[in-house]
Amino acid sequence: QMPRGNLETVHHRALVLAQLRRWLDGLKFREAFECMRKLRINLNLIYDHNPKVFLENVETFITQLDSINHINLFLTELKEEDTTCTMYPRPESSPPQSQAVSGQKKVDIVCDALRKALEAMDANKFCLSILTSHVKKTVPELEIALQKVHELREKPPETPGAASAEEALKYLLFLVNVNDLYEHSLGTYDFDLVLMVAEKSQKDPKEYLPFLNMLKSLEPNYQRYTIDKHLKRYRKALVHLSKSGEEHFIEVLQLVKEQKLFSEALRLYTADSPQYKLVSSAYAEHLVGQQQAEQAGLLLWRCGEPVRALQAFTSCSSWRNAICVAQQIPLPPDQLALLARDLAEKLTEQRRYSEAALLLDQYAKDCEEAILALITGAVWEEALRLIYVHNRQDITETNLKPALLEAVNSQTGFLEAQVATxxxxxxxxxxxxxxxxxxxxxxxxxxxxxxxxxxxxxxxxxxxxxxxxxxxxxxxxxxxxxxxxxxxxxxxxxxxxxxxxxxxxxxxxxxxxxxxxxxxxxxxxxxxxxxxxxxxxxxxxxxxxxxxxxxxxxxxxxxxxxxxLLSSNAPVTGPNSTANSIMASFQQQQQKPAASQPDPEIPTAPKMRNGVKWKLTILK
Amino acid sequence: QMPRGNLETVHHRALVLAQLRRWLDGLKFREAFECMRKLRINLNLIYDHNPKVFLENVETFITQLDSINHINLFLTELKEEDTTCTMYPRPESSPPQSQAVSGQKKVDIVCDALRKALEAMDANKFCLSILTSHVKKTVPELEIALQKVHELREKPPETPGAASAEEALKYLLFLVNVNDLYEHSLGTYDFDLVLMVAEKSQKDPKEYLPFLNMLKSLEPNYQRYTIDKHLKRYRKALVHLSKSGEEHFIEVLQLVKEQKLFSEALRLYTADSPQYKLVSSAYAEHLVGQQQAEQAGLLLWRCGEPVRALQAFTSCSSWRNAICVAQQIPLPPDQLALLARDLAEKLTEQRRYSEAALLLDQYAKDCEEAILALITGAVWEEALRLIYVHNRQDITETNLKPALLEAVNSQTGFLEAQVATxxxxxxxxxxxxxxxxxxxxxxxxxxxxxxxxxxxxxxxxxxxxxxxxxxxxxxxxxxxxxxxxxxxxxxxxxxxxxxxxxxxxxxxxxxxxxxxxxxxxxxxxxxxxxxxxxxxxxxxxxxxxxxxxxxxxxxxxxxxxxxxLLSSNAPVTGPNSTANSIMASFQQQQQKPAASQPDPEIPTAPKMRNGVKWKLTILK
Structure with missing residues (x-):
């Protein structure tokens, strides 16, 4: 259709919209459609005006339009936008329209509803519109559309006037970029389809034929893997590759590492398989690099790599796991003691004195060091417990008491400084x-x-x-x-x-x-x-x-x-304020754009834990 | 002085005050004093007008007044109130007076300053004023005043015109209630003084003489204790009683218990004395009654009552202390194991599973129960550690894994319910x-x-x-x-x-x-x-x-x-508001009395600890 002269389109829009609404309310879709096409009114309005009614009367809509072209026109003009909110606001008197379906996107809803109706009415006759409904979805369903074209070719429709495979493909190529279509046809793994698209495209057979022939020569799963990889569909590629035989496992590992598909790969093998173990190892290596040594250790441990698991756990001070793995290996006692000392040292550096003491006491069998760690950490009761367990009351005199007196001094000094500041x-x-x-x-x-x-x-x-x-x-x-x-x-x-x-x-x-x-x-x-x-x-x-x-x-x-305090922007009133100042601050407040302040928030009052009783009655 | 007729006192107060201020500024205390007495102006103004200047010129003040009666009048009229803030506000033009001394009370400051000057000038001559300055202090120093009277009697002053002990006592009785004075004289433990006061009072000798004679017959410390107790000065009573010989220790304990003077009593005995132990025991009993069993246990332990300490610690689940004391006693192994089980049960009830497990493992030597406690408490890593320590991997299959699966279900269910609510x-x-x-x-x-x-x-x-x-x-x-x-x-x-x-x-x-x-x-x-x-x-x-x-x-x-949200009382503005509503809400806000709402505060937004990383990379 050619654009018309300006004069012809001069109509009072409000009147036109009112008429359109009446037609749509009366299910006179044909009149509405003709008028909208003539006056270039966005066709989305047909749906937007009353989604529920439209969806309930899709067949009527199709029957009235009775034109593949018109249906295609409607489908291709579909947009996510609600035209009754933007271009064609509803008159104020009308009740607000409740949305028919929530969650799903409008375009998808309309495409699916129309296709369902078209297929039920006459799949052959409406073939091109059905293709359009696939292609226009938010995520275009190109494979399905291609599959349908392929079916047309296999079983040409007998109905007169039905579109041939040839026509359908041509139409698809009109709707979709040819390279996209070619790639997607590859994605169906159906070489007939690929060839069909390739032939219709302006692609050079010298370019695509060798590639297709190479693919054809491959084992089916490996072939699919090759296609998936070509299409950058790495997850699918991994699945197909994993099915293509153990001889390709090195490639699997490479793909997994390159694309970081560790979790996906683990799901493809049973936990007791050698592949599972190898993938776990690779994953663990990756995780260590990501500062996730503990998770790496868990993977290594469960797949039967205790020595490497021990390394991972040790590196991140995950000491309980480290010690368990060490006992599973099992490490000889002297090495276990060394490991415990090593871990205890790290924990001490992190001020985790109780845990360090446990290691020193129970695994390094060095109760003296353990008690000293607890004293350093001011874990008085536990220190005393170990002193009694090991009958080392001498440490009470040599270390515990002096440390207590030192602690009083340092705490008192710290408190003084805090109060002063x-x-x-x-x-x-x-x-x-x-x-x-x-x-x-x-x-x-x-x-x-x-x-x-x-x-x-x-x-x-x-x-x-x-x-x-x-x-x-x-x-x-x-x-x-x-x-x-x-x-x-x-x-x-x-x-x-x-x-x-x-x-x-x-x-x-x-x-x-x-x-x-x-x-x-x-x-x-x-x-x-x-x-x-x-x-x-x-x-x-x-x-x-x-x-x-x-x-x-x-x-x-x-x-x-x-x-x-938080409402300190409220109008300033008080003994020092004047009429001017009150009005000024009031106006300021209104002029201030809301939420325009990336300021640090005003710190709120800290909550004191007065419920935590710390005082001793006997010291009052 | 008789009250005068109304007519005579009609003066323009502002003029009078202005004149007084000029006199006081010029250190003309006599003129000021005379005028104030005549016109019944509160004498505090003499000090309040300029505290600093007054304190620097106390001698001048005394010299100018040159009358014991007048000085006494000034002293007796002293009040804590600052008359320049209440009765006689300063003229607006005058600079605000900085307070001379902070912290101490005004009455005490003036009394002390005057007494110091009076004693320096002529202690004998100003005897009665000096007594007044003691009696008028915020906490009247009656003992000191009485002591001075006593000194007068011992060494009558030779200066002519100086007050005799007789006169001084009479004057004191005029200032102070006779019973108060008698009690305070008792408190000096000086029987001469007591008799002197008693004689001057209208007390019946048949009443006080037997009591005084009984007191005189007692051992000095016990005598003082009896007096202190009579005067309800229990802390002093305790000190004197404790010095009165071991035969009175039962009374000490009784007094301590009755008056809850445990801490004070402990300070009176050395830590290794039998008295210290007995007081500690009594204190511990009291503390247990006050739900302070742990502190009771500490007292009992340190004074050498380990069995009772054990009881106290056990009763309040202070398990580390309990176990230490038990090992000190020492409890035989089977009883120690029983104790550990007993404590573990209590801790389990309090959901302190890790501690319960430690007791079961290390003291009851029951690793199975220990591991089960940890599994119940969802302390997974520690459970696994004990499983490896005791080589009980069988428990992993029988208990740990099923518990893990149960935990997932219960946590998922809990989360669902929380989200729904x-x-x-x-x-x-x-x-x-x-x-x-x-x-x-x-x-x-x-x-x-x-x-x-x-x-x-x-x-x-x-x-x-x-x-x-x-x-x-x-x-x-x-x-x-x-x-x-x-x-x-x-x-x-x-x-x-x-x-x-x-x-x-x-x-x-x-x-x-x-x-x-x-x-x-x-x-x-x-x-x-x-x-x-x-x-x-x-x-x-x-x-x-x-x-x-x-x-x-x-x-x-x-x-x-x-x-x-907190400033939701700010004027309502917005698309739905009208000029009326804005003004109304604005006015309301101003009419609202500040801080008159005992309402529950508006709950503040909880802080989420997004810094606590909990997610596992390997599960994404």
Whole structure:
């Protein structure tokens, strides 16, 4: 159809749409279709107007159009877009249309519904439309379309007027890029089909015939593997290759490694086969490279490679697994002891003293080292347990007691330092807040409501600073929020006068509180050990110091995190505000684009675990 | 001085105060004092006007007044109140006075400063004023005052005009209640002083003489103890009693128990004395009654009562201590094994499976039970370790593998239930919020800005509901915040239509997220164990289910806890608001008294520990 002159298309669109809606509501699809084609109205509307009704009347639609071309036109114009939301909004009075089917895509729904109806009515007659419905799906079903063409060729339809294989293929080539079609025909592993497509295409037979002949000469599974690989369908390639005989296993391994199809490969072999073992080994090697040594160890262990499993487990301090594998091998006692010492050393470096002690005690049979590890780790009760198990009360005097006294001192010193930093930050925060509030009110007051600079002083200001986060008080930092915090820290600086100094201070205060609060269990067990050895005086002092620290911090929370802090952008009202400042801040708030701030969030008040009882009654 | 007629006191107060301030600034204390006395102006102003200047010029003040009576008048009128803040505010123009000394109380500061000056100038002459300065202190120093009277009697002053002991005592009795003075005289343990006071009082000698004679007959420490006890000064009583000889130790114990002075008593005896042991025993008994059995055990252990210590430790599952004491006793092996089993059973009840297993393995020598405890507790790696230590691979087949498969099923089921509840609450929350918002806007719109009912629909509404909190999703509940939450729950009901339903839903959603998030470690170790035994399919399903659950919850957070939720009382603006509704909500906000809501706080978004890696690469 040629484009028409402009004049001819001048219609009042609202009137036209109203008429179309009436036709569609009355199932007069033909009238609607003709009109839309003439006035170039998007054909999607036929479906979008009322999906449910359309799907229930697909046959009527086909019967009324009664034209393969028209049906194809409708199919090819299908788009995911809902035209009643975009081009042709519904009149406000009409009730909202409920979507017929959810989850599936619209184009797929319509293609499938039409094809089902077409096949039921006359598969031969509507052959080309059926092909179109395959090709137009979100993920085009080219193989199925090709298969149908192939069937036409095998069994030419007897009905007069039905499309021949020739015509159908031509039509497909009109719809789809020829190379795509060729590749997909290869993907059916049907050489007749491939040849048929190749012949219709403008491809050079000298190019494709040798390739096809080579393929034909191969063992069927290996042939399919070769095709899959050519089409970059590596998963399928792996499946076919694995079926093509043991002599190709080296290729399997190569493919698996190249394409990292380890998990898929494992599923293709039984756990007791040599192939399974080889794939597992390769996978393990890959995992070790990915810092996943523990999982590598599990694979190696279960496929019967204990020595390599031991290596993997040892490398990542997965000590329980390492020791089990070692006993399975079995390692001779002296080597097991060496292994235990080796693992214990690594664990000690990671401050996992209890586990190190277990290894030293039970596998290296060195109770003295074990007890010392526990003392170093401040695991007092367990240290005492081992002392009694091995009847080594001498260590109590030589090591345990001195370590207890040292621990009191270091904990007391640590608490003092934390409290001092805390108080310094807290005072500074009060100063910074006062300055900010004053600056903001001044600005609002002097320059009136439209002053854009006032924003700079609001809590939500997004001024960046490049200076480094200069302070870290957390001895124990939880890994989980580490990365997020790291990113935020870059914006927060405790340097006096930095734009986000208040938040940096809140952040630092929050960290101190969390750190000190986390000490409850540690202090509790230290106090008990001190009491047991009659160090009541030292214990009493520590208890007092810790209690005061906790009280200081708990008492500061309402000041550092006042109620309503998060809504600090609410209009400024108060004794120091003026009519101007209130209106200005109110307007600012509305002008501010929502969710435009990539700022570090305002740190929330840390929760103190007051439920964790740590105090000793006997030290009051 | 008689009160004067009204007419005479009519002065313009501002003028008078201005004059007084000028006098005080000019150190004209006499003029100021006279004027204030005449016009009944509170004498505290003399100090309050400028504390620093007053303290620097105490001698001048005394010299100018030059009257014991006047000084006494000033002292007796002293109050903690700062009159420049209350009765006589400073004129606005004057600079704020910096407080001279902080920490100490004003009355004490003035009394001490005056006394120091008086004693330096003429202790005899100002005797009565000095006594007043002792008596007027926040905690009256009656003993010191009495002591001074006593000194006067011993060494009568030779200066003419100086007060005699007689006069001084009379004056004291005028200032202080006679019974108080008598009791305090007893407290000096000085019978001369007691008699002196008793004679001056109207007490009946038949009443006090026998008591005093009885006291005199006692051993000095026991005498003091009797007096202390009479005066209810139990700590002092304990100290004196402990010094009064071993024959009174039964009384010591009685006093300690009655007055719960255990810690104090322990400090009075050396750790190796029999008294120390007896006090410790008594203390331990008391502590057990206070649910502090572990601390009781520590006291008993260190004072050499291991059998009773063992009992205390066992009763509170303090198993490491119990086992140590048992080995110290030493318990014969079969009894130690029984003890270990007993403790293990208690620990199992508390879901402390690893510890139970250690006891069963190392002390009860029952590796099978130990391994089963670990399997029950889903401590897979440790179970496997013991299996290898004791070469009991048979248990892997009979118990470990079936338990793993059961664990997958129960975890999958649990996750499904959590996700279902989560989605139900989430949908319901959306409905409730929409209803609330609609109701609020309707109300604001219809009834205009002054409608008080609109408040009911705001987030901060404080309507209470008596219905029970009907749902608990937390398998694992942290003790720390338990009590606080319990109180809040009473206000929160998930029942449809309850006034706080939205918060109850947020609370429930938050708990589900926390519960599911806490499963990371558990799921990780289960997945590893499953992989080791080739249960890849089951592990894969569980990994997928858990990942979907986490994604569902993480995805819901921005919807359930939208940004700016806490400031939901900010003026309502948006497509559905009208000028009326905006102004109404804005006004409401200002009318609302700050911090008047004892409401449960809006639950904050739980933090998900995305840093805890739980997924296995090999299961993707």
């Amino acid at each position: 805390f108080n310094r930050h807290r005072s500074r925060l009060a100063v910074v807040r006062e300055q900010k509030e004053k600056a903001r009110l001044d600005m609002l007051d002097e320059e009136g409501p439209d002053c854009p600079d006032a924003e700079l002083y609001s809590e939500a200001s997004s001024v960046l600073t490049a200076s480094k986060y200069s302070q870290s008080n957390s001895r124990i930092s939880s890994r989980s929020s580490k990365n997020r915090r790291k990113a935020e820290r870059k914006k927060l600086s405790l340097k006096e006068g930095s734009p986000m100094e208040d938040r940096a201070l809140m952040h630092a205060l929050s960290e101190i509180i969390t750190t000190v609060d986390k000490m409850r269990e540690e202090i509790h067990s230290l106090l008990k050990a001190l009491v047991l050895f009659q160090f009541d005086k030292q214990a009493g002092k520590l208890q007092l110091a810790y209690e005061e620290a906790l009280q200081t911090m708990e008492g500061a929370v309402p000041e550092v995190w006042p109620e309503g | 989560f989605n139900r609450h989430r949908s319901r929350l959306a409905v409730v919020r929409e209803q609330k918002e609609k109701a609020r806007l309707d109300m604001l719109d219809e009834e205009g800005p002054d409608c008080p009912d609109a408040e009911l629909y705001s987030e901060a509404s404080s309507v209470l509901t008596a219905s029970k909190y009907s749902q608990s999703n937390s398998r694992i509940s942290s003790r720390s915040s338990k009590n606080r939450r319990k109180a809040e729950r009473k206000k929160l009901s998930l029942k449809e239509g309850s006034p706080m339903e939205d918060r109850a839903l947020m609370h429930a959603l938050s708990e589900i997220i926390t519960t599911v998030d806490k499963m990371r470690e558990e799921i990780h170790s289960l997945l590893k164990a499953l992989v080791l035994f080739q249960f890849d399919k089951q592990a894969g399903k569980l990994q997928l289910a858990y990942e979907e659950a986490l994604q569902t919850m993480e995805g819901a957070v921005p919807e359930v806890w939208p940004e700016g």
